[in-house]
Amino acid sequence: MKATQRPRPRSGARAPEDAPERPADPTPDPPLDRQLALLRSMHEIRQFEEVCHRLFAQGVVRGSTHLGQGQEAVSVGACAALREGDTMTCTYRGHAAVLSMGAPLDRTFGEILGKREGLCGGKGGSMHLTDVSVGALGSFAIVGGHLPIACGTAFAARYRETEEVSVCFFGDGATNIGAFHESLNLASIWKLPAIFVCENNLYGEYSPIATTTPIAQLADRADAYGMAKARIDGNDLLEVHRTVAQAARRARAGEGPTLIEALTYRHKGHSRSDPAKYRPAEEVEQWLARDPIALHERALGAAGVERARLDALATEAEQAVAEALERAQGWPDPDPAARFTDVWA
Amino acid sequence: MTAVTYRQAITRAMADALAADEDVFLLGEDVAAAGGAFKTTEGLFERFGPRRVLDTPISEQAIVGTAIGAAVQGLRPIAEIMFADFAAVCFDGLANELPKYRYMTGGQVSVPVTVRMANGSGGGFAAQHSQPAENWFLNIPGLKIVVPATPADAYGLLRAAVEDPDPVLYFEHKGLFGLRGELPDEPAKVPLGQADVVREGGDVTVVTTQAMRHRAAAAAERLAADGIEIELIDLRTLVPLDLETVVASLDKTNRLVVAQEAPVDGSWGASLVARLMADRFEAFDAPPALVAADDTPVPYAGPLEAEWSPTAERIAETVRRTAAF
Numbered sequence: 216m217k218a219t220q221r222p223r224p225r226s227g228a229r230a231p232e233d234a235p236e237r238p239a240d241p242t243p244d245p246p247l248d249r250q251l252a253l254l255r256s257m258h259e260i261r262q263f264e265e266v267c268h269r270l271f272a273q274g275v276v277r278g279s280t281h282l283g284q285g286q287e288a289v290s291v292g293a294c295a296a297l298r299e300g301d302t303m304t305c306t307y308r309g310h311a312a313v314l315s316m317g318a319p320l321d322r323t324f325g326e327i328l329g330k331r332e333g334l335c336g337g338k339g340g341s342m343h344l345t346d347v348s349v350g351a352l353g354s355f356a357i358v359g360g361h362l363p364i365a366c367g368t369a370f371a372a373r374y375r376e377t378e379e380v381s382v383c384f385f386g387d388g389a390t391n392i393g394a395f396h397e398s399l400n401l402a403s404i405w406k407l408p409a410i411f412v413c414e415n416n417l418y419g420e421y422s423p424i425a426t427t428t429p430i431a432q433l434a435d436r437a438d439a440y441g442m443a444k445a446r447i448d449g450n451d452l453l454e455v456h457r458t459v460a461q462a463a464r465r466a467r468a469g470e471g472p473t474l475i476e477a478l479t480y481r482h483k484g485h486s487r488s489d490p491a492k493y494r495p496a497e498e499v500e501q502w503l504a505r506d507p508i509a510l511h512e513r514a515l516g517a518a519g520v521e522r523a524r525l526d527a528l529a530t531e532a533e534q535a536v537a538e539a540l541e542r543a544q545g546w547p548d549p550d551p552a553a554r555f556t557d558v559w560a
Numbered sequence: 561m562t563a564v565t566y567r568q569a570i571t572r573a574m575a576d577a578l579a580a581d582e583d584v585f586l587l588g589e590d591v592a593a594a595g596g597a598f599k600t601t602e603g604l605f606e607r608f609g610p611r612r613v614l615d616t617p618i619s620e621q622a623i624v625g626t627a628i629g630a631a632v633q634g635l636r637p638i639a640e641i642m643f644a645d646f647a648a649v650c651f652d653g654l655a656n657e658l659p660k661y662r663y664m665t666g667g668q669v670s671v672p673v674t675v676r677m678a679n680g681s682g683g684g685f686a687a688q689h690s691q692p693a694e695n696w697f698l699n700i701p702g703l704k705i706v707v708p709a710t711p712a713d714a715y716g717l718l719r720a721a722v723e724d725p726d727p728v729l730y731f732e733h734k735g736l737f738g739l740r741g742e743l744p745d746e747p748a749k750v751p752l753g754q755a756d757v758v759r760e761g762g763d764v765t766v767v768t769t770q771a772m773r774h775r776a777a778a779a780a781e782r783l784a785a786d787g788i789e790i791e792l793i794d795l796r797t798l799v800p801l802d803l804e805t806v807v808a809s810l811d812k813t814n815r816l817v818v819a820q821e822a823p824v825d826g827s828w829g830a831s832l833v834a835r836l837m838a839d840r841f842e843a844f845d846a847p848p849a850l851v852a853a854d855d856t857p858v859p860y861a862g863p864l865e866a867e868w869s870p871t872a873e874r875i876a877e878t879v880r881r882t883a884a885f
Contacts, residue, residue: 302633304629333666334666335664335665335666335668336666336667337666338663338664338665338666339664339665339666343664343665345664345665345666345668345669346668347632347665347668347669352629352632352669353632353661353665353669355657357652357656357657360625360652360653360656360657361625361657362625363621363622363623363624363625363626363628363629363653364625364626364628364629364632364657365625365629366622366625366626366629367625367626367627367628367629367630367631367632367633367637368629368630368632368633369629370626370629370630370635371629371630371633371634371635372633374585374611374630374635381629393621394621394622394625394652397617397619397621397622398621398622398625400617400619400622401616401617401619401622401626404617405614556667557662557663557665557666557667558662558663558701558702559662559702559725559726560662560667560670560672560725560726
């Protein structure tokens, strides 16, 4: 049997035309025009998820969905700090991460709607969004299941001496599953170019983190593996960007992986069946006041950007999302026979 | 031609795969300087070095996941899980990530991982190191399942597994590591999905894998002395399954005995019998028989374990009954 060598995926190869351009080698602090582009990106993702929420409520989307409104700064900030060729794996709450890598809005909608032109041809849905062409290597729906895979993509980079890094997003709940510990241990002893980004939204599904985890700071898990760590405000886009850029630099230099704990908050419940009544009203209020989009707008305002310019970005994002949805809704369903393809290479 | 053991054939296949393709690497517990728990990787670390032959912690989930991640980036990992029983420790990787990754991404990735596992009973390893585990994976579309019985097949199937673009679970039978057989100087790859007709005969078709192939071959000698000629088939791979060869034989003998080293429920033998009865009912002149292991965990003591899986005598008796029906 002749083996077929698959070309290695290249990130950024098919970024949508209006996606923020990814610089060849991001600096720890992005220049102002780039910061504006990232604001627009957060707006797009927020709007995308609001639409998803509506589509689910209307019953036109199957299964479940896991929204991340309020957590956008983590994925947008982290992915913006990557270079072309770097790879990203994430969880079933992965809309933001996949879009942050540059997956097109319309094909991402298409996948969630189960359309033929969806990112995965309608075979994956909301929980498995993948766009290999931009380095979004997969969204995995088994908690912690993708951390070992991120070790593998990092291993491949080191094996080939490419200097590519592998970013892996996961939630706070995943830090209590075995695969997390095996992965951090392996990544550390092999000094793999991996960046583990824990989006600590304070709740593992419905349970507050304090009821499931005996330590106050999840970043401290890194100590057990002799790994570099950082605990940051995940709602501060620039802090996320800076931290990931530094971790990437270390990883590329062969200095090993980093565990980043990004504190953030999901505005909605765990999944569409969860109204999140278990969260105290004051806590929700406090975090809503720290909305990452508002925080970043404030920072840009302080840097002298006019309000009108910021508002224009929000409007543009809203339009882009609406147009993408319209395109996606117009696409055909997959042919029923398509279910038999893609089992085998 | 040289006579080699099943173990040496496996080592040779890995050495040749590593030499043939720079993208092939090997990872697992104690596979490097120690040469593997079953000495199947002996000499590979010395020859190919620490970049390509890597010891891992006792972390099966990390082993399988690392192999998957590396494979989607274009490498061809050979991952060793020391005992097949330990597949249970990394079942998420083997059941949820490895076989489904390609499908749920709409074919955006290929996952050419080979997972090698030491399989099977007979060595006195007791219940947690002896279960033939290949049946655990039958119900998971997306995995190829390879079960070699001879040195030549162990070599040829492993080479094919590593070159295959899909995930392959490769089960090495512990009871066969010392088995000797001929291996040509330039041994052939054996395509996945082609059964081997080990012995031709017109009376009863006997379908087997791994250790059961050899017990059935011993049974065939005794049966031949009684005038019963079996057609002995070694499936070699369970997925893909070479149904064609089995059906052709059944059409000739009209009698079927399946011998497997596993309990009946949820096994390849039970599936095969059910499928042939449903699809080829008219071909049978006698009820099909499934000679299976006992419906218990694998016991430790020698006399207990010896009776747990089908013996040559039990296979022969079943064939006699089937032939006489």
